[in-house]
Amino acid sequence: MCRNIKTLHNFAPPATDEEIRASALQYVRKLSGSTKPSKANREAFDQAVAEVTAATHKLLDALLTNAPPRNRDDEARKAKERGAKRAAQLRARLLSE
Numbered sequence: 001m002c003r004n005i006k007t008l009h010n011f012a013p014p015a016t017d018e019e020i021r022a023s024a025l026q027y028v029r030k031l032s033g034s035t036k037p038s039k040a041n042r043e044a045f046d047q048a049v050a051e052v053t054a055a056t057h058k059l060l061d062a063l064l065t066n067a068p069p070r071n072r073d074d075e076a077r078k079a080k081e082r083g084a085k086r087a088a089q090l091r092a093r094l095l096s097e
Helices: 017-032 042-062 072-096
Strands: none
Touching: 017 042
């Protein structure tokens, strides 16, 4: 899974159009292997981003949950903690070799 693609479901306030499009763009970039498509592929690339964006909107609108909405600041803090823990484990492993 691409680490740059963030969970968008069940946040208060809900994901913005910009967040959804950014996620779709990351997904299409990952699949295509290109961050900036050539002129020949630009139309197909942009169409894919638009379609993934639309599909993501449909998905997020259809998902149901009984869980309380998550807080973006709390989730960002948890992600930083996980990243720091992962980095510390990697450093420890490299130092022990």
